[in-house]
Amino acid sequence: MSEIEIRPFAAPDIDGVFSVILPIQRDEFGFAITADDQPDLQVIPDFYQSGxxxxxxxxxxxxxxxxxxxxxxxNNRAALRKMFVAAPVRGPRYGVAARLLDTLFTHAKAHGILEIFLGTTDRFLAAHRFYEKNGFxxxxxxxxxxxxxxxAVDNKFYRREV
Structure with a gap:
């Protein structure tokens, strides 16, 4: 089995990021959303890779x-956003979601983040279970x-201490 690599985003990754996120939003959950509706993803270095x-x-x-x-x-707080895993690699076989979240927690702790908040939609039931299982x-x-x-689509919110 091939190995999953978790690494920081780099500019050439942008098309790959959209190729994971958009089909999940649109095809799996029926949100009429485009890349243009998500300006944070157009400027990942400025929006996420700062502070x-x-x-x-x-x-x-x-x-x-x-x-x-x-x-x-x-104030040593952060928001978890844009957690998406392509359907073929979901679940314990690859552990992609768990490894992504562990990477985020390790980074947050190392940088003095005390609380992490997230917003999601009530449609993402598997995500709710995952977040709750991981201390949110x-x-x-x-x-x-x-x-x-x-x-705009968020109607369910979570908090976790780091």
Whole structure:
């Protein structure tokens, strides 16, 4: 079996990032969303790879199969965003989601992040179970920091101490 590599995003990865994220958003979950609707992905270095943030990709045989972003929102807090894993590599066989999240937690701890927040949609049921299994607890929208970058589709929110 080939090895999954988790590494920081680099500019040549942008097409691969969209090739993972857009089909999941549109085909699996029926969101009418385009690349242009996600300006954060047009400027990953500026949006994610600044302050204490970072953006990682999971790669298998030269193809990007997963993504995760950590957005620095100030006060040693961060937002987890854009966690997507391509369907063929989901689950325990490859462990892509777990490895992406472990990479994010290791980075957050090393950079003094104390709390991580995330927003998701109520449609992503498997994601809810995954986040809860990994120490996230559901919170109300009103409990988010004011600096949290809300997405229009988000209606379920989580918090985890690092």
């Amino acid at each position: 204490k943030g970072q953006f990682w990709v999971a790669e298998l045989d030269g193809v990007i199969v997963g993504t995760i972003g950590l957005k620095d929102i100030g 607890t559901e919170i109300k929208r009103g409990d988010l920091p004011r600096s949290f970058p809300l997405m």
